[in-house]
Amino acid sequence: MAKDVKEWMHTSISIPVGAKESADSILDKFSQGYLTLTMDDRRDLLISLAKDYDVNRARVRDLMEQYLNLEISHGDKFIGDEDGGASPSLYRRERSLRDALKPTYANFFERLNAQPGGLKLLAVLRADLLALLAIENVGSLRALDSYLKEKLITWLSPAALELHQITWDDSASLLEKIVEYEAVHPIRNLIDLKRRLGVGRRCFGYFHPAIPGEPLIFIEVALLKDIASSIQEVLWDDPPTAECKAHCALFYSISSTQPGLSGINLGKFLLKRVINMVKRDMPSVQKYATLSPIPGFMQWLNSKLASQLKLAESEAGSSDQLENRQSSTFRENILLSHEEKMIVDSIGENASRKSGIEVMHEMLQSKDWTKSEHFCTVLKSPLMRLCTRYLIKEKKRGKALDSVANFHLQNGAYIERINWMADQSEKGIKQSGGIMVNYVYRLENIEEYAQQYFNSGDIHASPRVVPIS
Amino acid sequence: MAKDVKEWMHTSISIPVGAKESADSILDKFSQGYLTLTMDDRRDLLISLAKDYDVNRARVRDLMEQYLNLEISHGDKFIGDEDGGASPSLYRRERSLRDALKPTYANFFERLNAQPGGLKLLAVLRADLLALLAIENVGSLRALDSYLKEKLITWLSPAALELHQITWDDSASLLEKIVEYEAVHPIRNLIDLKRRLGVGRRCFGYFHPAIPGEPLIFIEVALLKDIASSIQEVLWDDPPTAECKAHCALFYSISSTQPGLSGINLGKFLLKRVINMVKRDMPSVQKYATLSPIPGFMQWLNSKLASQLKLAESEAGSSDQLENRQSSTFRENILLSHEEKMIVDSIGENASRKSGIEVMHEMLQSKDWTKSEHFCTVLKSPLMRLCTRYLIKEKKRGKALDSVANFHLQNGAYIERINWMADQSEKGIKQSGGIMVNYVYRLENIEEYAQQYFNSGDIHASPRVVPIS
Structure with a gap:
């Protein structure tokens, strides 16, 4: 089957553009066949698509040289049109270059998209690509994904x-x-x-x-x-x-x-x-x-706590002062001093040699703490504070680290309120310690906020959620 | 108003990508404003769009030089990926080049298309462009049209x-x-x-x-x-x-x-x-x-008759034998001899010095001939024969000259029958002397015929419509 599906793909791509009719039945076969393939076979097929039907680089180079020569023979200005536009041959060559820079699989995607069920299949294909890229980050597959994504954005225009x-x-x-x-x-x-x-x-x-x-x-x-x-x-x-x-x-x-x-x-x-x-x-x-989840909060907090514990450990085990000084530059006070004290006190005498971070890290490993009113009281203040910091301060390439936060902020919302024990489901506790957040869309600010977030990553929040760091 | 609309266009294009929100209201204003403009103002605006927001050629040149240098430093094969694909930097640069070769107005079209009513406005814009191009065939406008057409094809995917x-x-x-x-x-x-x-x-x-x-x-x-x-x-x-x-x-x-x-x-x-x-x-x-019209038949026939008359005239007026020989290579027997005779005879003694072509040309200038049974009988045979020839033999760039014929043939139809006096409306007589044609879609041949027509311009027809030339 895998061999057949690959063959249908090859045939579909090699059929001349415009001879749509007989390509249709082959594309149909391909579409149905693809869904029966194992993930390994899909991987083979996608790699073949990415590499065997890549950009025709010899043609690109030829056209580029012609284009640059045209420049030399026309001088620096590229002017040729009676109305002050560029010369007709320049437009022609730019168009050819645009076409040549499309990978050969571009037409395959176009034709698939025109088929009944084709768009859905292209979405499946991209899901597979993303799954593959998570395992092996191959350049040709990445280029295939990026091209397919671009096309999907066009086809899914609002x-x-x-x-x-x-x-x-x-x-x-x-x-x-x-x-x-x-x-x-x-x-x-x-x-x-x-x-x-x-x-x-x-x-x-x-x-x-x-x-x-x-x-x-x-x-x-x-x-x-x-x-x-x-x-x-x-x-x-x-x-x-x-x-x-x-x-x-x-x-x-x-x-x-x-x-x-x-x-x-x-x-x-x-x-x-x-x-x-x-x-x-x-x-x-x-x-x-x-009323939104904060899917990345606990993961971020746990890795933050774990890395601080590791730094503390290596400092404790090392006598090298220089090394200690270096590692201390990466250490930070995750907990405020009164939080630290409350947390350490909360577990009584028997574990008092542990630090607040250590105790907190252990507590958060299971959801048992949520069943104890005592632990909830102790953890509420640091978790709410750290969650606020996570939402407002933690960024990745200038945008909010949390995916849901990024989604609403780019759409022009602001952060209105952070809610304790708002989602006590197992998933809620695991993702965000049960905390949820309200984003608000205020019609008169949507445009402005979206633009500010896009331009400079500015996050708007109601005054009561400003983080105390 | 024209100045405002142009200003909205400029602002829309200059707003950074992604800052969609505030661009929306400007685009709205542009869309509504455009429809109030006169054709002269639209022309100005479209020319400004085509030229002021053309391809950024300096950037294209830079990227091309970088790309070609990359080739030199990597050798001829451009290989760099562990899986035998091209190197990641090559993919990146190809992507940048693809982007750079897009005219600056590309984003304006994308954003317009995402607006309510935007697609319709883009269609209006293109209609205006086509009207302009029919009058002045400016290179920059042609490039604008060609780019817009390409985008419309993508957005109007089946x-x-x-x-x-x-x-x-x-x-x-x-x-x-x-x-x-x-x-x-x-x-x-x-x-x-x-x-x-x-x-x-x-x-x-x-x-x-x-x-x-x-x-x-x-x-x-x-x-x-x-x-x-x-x-x-x-x-x-x-x-x-x-x-x-x-x-x-x-x-x-x-x-x-x-x-x-x-x-x-x-x-x-x-x-x-x-x-x-x-x-x-x-x-x-x-x-x-x-049951289809043949919109181009009479126009084709009239210009054919007129050019033959002109050649005959110039031959008659010239004594230069060489010139006559040359012009005779362009002359052809539009009418068969018995048709010629019937036509000349039909108008009686008083005009017998005229040729058949001359008589026919005059007859067809008005629709009076259709009211006379006598003239209809005389003209039926040559008109049906010439119409068959027009449909099956007359081509433009390898495709049927008649636009409706081209439409059905490219979709995989064949010519089944040509029908005399099938449309006696004023429009029908004027377009095709009242002749209509049946194209047939036979499910088992659609794919094959469409492909043959696409590949080599082959036109399939039922045996009874084969032209006698």
Whole structure:
């Protein structure tokens, strides 16, 4: 089978452009065949696609030399048009160069995209590519991924996407997909699903005509009196707020359904359109906020604690003063002195030789601490403080380190409030010690904030969440 | 106003990529403003777009030189990847070059396309460009058009288009558009429209989500016993064939609605999908045929006749034998001898000094000949023969000269029959002397014929339409 699928791929690519008709059936075979392949076979196939159908470099070099020669013969200005534009031959050559710099697999993607089911297959293909790249970061595969991503962004332009309110009247097959793809707060059963689509709630999906029957991304909204501070308020709000009394549209879950569209921001346009739609339908709603997870907080904190412990250990075991001085430049006071004291005291006499960081690190390894009111009281202040720091100060290439934070900040939200014990589910405790955050979209600031975040990574936050470092 | 619109365009283009939010309102203003401009102001604006936001050539040159240097330092093979692919820096530079070769206005188009109403505006913009290019063929405008066309093709990929059967239940605003855009056989009134959507008929439209409420192209189908040989049979078929007795789906009208999408073949995918839909719903239908106009026939014939007359005139007026020999190589026997005789005889004694070509040319200048049974009989044989020749033999760059013929042949149809006095409307007489043609789509040959036409311009025709030249 793997050999057949590869052969169909080769044939599809070698068929002359425009002779679409007979290419169609081969592409069909390829599409169906690809889905039956093992991951190893897919790897082989993708590597062959990336390398055997790469850019035609001999042609690129020829065209470049011709282009640069044209420059010499026309002088520095490249002027030739009666209207002051460049010369026609220059435009022609630039066009040829643009074409030549496209990898040979470009046409294969174009043709696949034109097939029924092709866009979905391309998303599968990219999901596989991303999985491969996580294991082996090969240059040719990276180039394939980057090209495919670029094309997907074009094909998934917001102009081609349709916003649809998902209700209990939708088909069972669509609703099944919602249950399957809900990534933030799993839907337990039919009653749970019905509640999420019922009174006081809204669910909106973004659909592409080429992938019918399932949204690419969907968002769940609760209509509430005010911004909720825990997910229990949202999920178990029964009876819900009367819709006419709702002043807040709370976005409590945003789920992407296609792993192959990772890195393509569909949520931005979805949010804007949802806000406009709710605004039009429900003039009483004044606030647009989220109740969002902080998926990277505990991972960041644990690795921070672990590295500090390691530095302390190596200092303790070494007599070399220079070495100690060097390592101390990497040490920092993660805990404030009163936090340190409370934490060390909390476990009593028998472990008093341990540092606060050590105790905290051990505590956070299991979720047992959440069951003890005592430990919760002790940890609340440092965890809330460190979470604020994580959200506002920790960056990667100038953008918020936390992926959900980055998502909302780039869309123009600001950080309104950080909520203790807002999600006590196992996942919530594991991800963020149960802490959740409200991002708020204030219509009059969305544009400004998004632009500032984009330009200089500025994060806006309500004064009460400013971190004490 | 023109100054404002230009200013909005400049601001939109100069705003950094990704700072989408505040660009949106400027783009909105631009979009609304553009539509209020006169054609002269649009021309100014488009020329400024084409020239002031062209390719950044200094950057292209820099990158090219770097790329070619990389070649020298890496040797001829450009190999650097552990898996035998090219080196990562080469991929990076190719990507940069691809980006640099995009004109600066590329991002403006991308952003416009992402706006509500943007795709439609881009189509208007291109329609204006095409109108300008018909008057002044400026290189920079041609490059702008070619780039915009390329982008439109990507955005209008068949994956993003939806097929919808248009019925009497559709909104009045949509049906109004159908009346307005019907390009082949104008719809006279409501009864006429209702008939075209009623029993024995189908109407299918191709819609894009970004241009809601109007199809980009639509096709009207009549369900008939057999392939119709005149448009009267189709338009006045009342009562129509019972649908269960229909063996032929006759495509009698295909209309594009957006002049700005000229040159982008949407009909190909529409036809394929319509055939598949009819096939599924109506197993009794065995034939898929068109009854098509021949829009270029009379124009071609008249210019042919005129040039022959001119050659004959110059020969008659010249005594230079060499000149006569030269011009005679351009002369051809447009009429067969018995046709020539019949035509000359038809107008009686008083004009017998005129040649057949001269008489024919004069006759065809008005539509009076169609009112005389005598003249119709005389002209039928030469016109049918020359029309066959026009459809099958006359080419432009290897493709059928007639635009409708080219459309169907590239989609895989063949020429089944040429029909005398099939469209006696004023337009029909003027375009093609009232002749119409049936193209047939035979499912088992569509792929093969389309490919042969694409590869070598081969035109398939039923044996009875082979031209006697």
